[in-house]
Amino acid sequence: MKTIDLSQWARRKHFEYFRNLDYPHYCLTANVDISRLIQVAKEKHLSVFHAILYIVMRTANEIQEFRYRIRGDSVVEHEIVHPSFTVMAETDVFSFCSADYDPDASRFFQNVEAATLSVKNTPIIGDEPGCDDRIYVTSIPWLSFTSVSHPIHMHPTDSVPRVAWGKYFRNGEQILLPLSVQVHHALVDGIHVAKFYKKIEENCRDCLNIL
Numbered sequence: 001m002k003t004i005d006l007s008q009w010a011r012r013k014h015f016e017y018f019r020n021l022d023y024p025h026y027c028l029t030a031n032v033d034i035s036r037l038i039q040v041a042k043e044k045h046l047s048v049f050h051a052i053l054y055i056v057m058r059t060a061n062e063i064q065e066f067r068y069r070i071r072g073d074s075v076v077e078h079e080i081v082h083p084s085f086t087v088m089a090e091t092d093v094f095s096f097c098s099a100d101y102d103p104d105a106s107r108f109f110q111n112v113e114a115a116t117l118s119v120k121n122t123p124i125i126g127d128e129p130g131c132d133d134r135i136y137v138t139s140i141p142w143l144s145f146t147s148v149s150h151p152i153h154m155h156p157t158d159s160v161p162r163v164a165w166g167k168y169f170r171n172g173e174q175i176l177l178p179l180s181v182q183v184h185h186a187l188v189d190g191i192h193v194a195k196f197y198k199k200i201e202e203n204c205r206d207c208l209n210i211l
Contacts (some may be wrong), residue, residue: 001133004068004075011189018186019070019157027162027182028193029147034168035175037204040211049139050109051211052177056163057083057101057108058210059199060135065192069132070159070184078133085137087116095119098134105211136162144169148180159184 006012018024034052041051060066060081067078082101086094099115102108136150143166150162162182168175179200181193203210 001076001078004077006075009075014189015075015186018184021185023154024185025150025152025182026185027147027149027180028190029145029178029180030197031171031176032179032197032200032204033174034177034204035173037207038168038175040207044211046109046211049141050112051207052139052165053083053085053112053137054105054108054211055200055203055207056137056165057081057135058103059196059203060161060163061101061103062199063192063196065188066135066161066183066196068159068187070157070186071132072156075187081133081135083112083137084134085112086139087119089120095122132160134160136160138162138164140164140166143167144178145180146178148182150182157184159187161188 006015009015037051037055038048040046041048064077067081069076069078080101082098084096084098087097089095097115097119099108099111102111140148145166148164148166150164152158161184162180164180164182166178166180168177170176179197181196183193
């Protein structure tokens with residue numbers, strides 16, 4: 001992790017402007033082509049959830065702006081960020097669950113499986129205080145939504161990106177996934193979110209080589 005020198009930072013003025021807004025987060029939702037990912041997941045007998053989660057986290061770690069975090073009056077850049085995702089437990093309640101990201105897909109799946117089992121019967125609500133090297137992830141596989149928003153802390157500043165996806169669906173020969181990204185505008189602009197979506201689809205197309 002390193003601290004950004006704000007005096008030399010190209011987006012310093014943007015940071016100062018957006019961090020003082022009453023609600024500095026914004027959210028974008030788009031449909032992502034996961035046709036190849038679904039095919040490869042079935043061929044390799046992988047959990048579709050695990051495969052999507054890996055692609056999301058691989059992509060988030062490839063986009064610098066998704067690794068920035070606000071700490072007080074400073075901005076830090078994490079070398080690596082990890083998923084904090086939701087897991088369904090009994091009686092239709094969910095648990096928060098954190099796992100270590102690993103660029104090796106097999107090791108990542110093992111980390112996710114172990115973390116999931118640890119909270120399956122003992123749901124946890126709440127994240128570790130001060131732990132911001134995360135991407136908050138949730139899935140809503142029962143609904144193909146067109147937009148979504150997430151609760152956030154305003155004080156202190158919450159700058160952790162949120163990623164959510166819904167029920168995937170067929171559109172002709174394609175399988176599309178509604179994917180939502182919520183970010184803090186002091187750190188991430190629309191062009192960075194667009195790069196995230198572009199890289200997501202590139203990683204989906206290349207999933208045979210990276211899963």
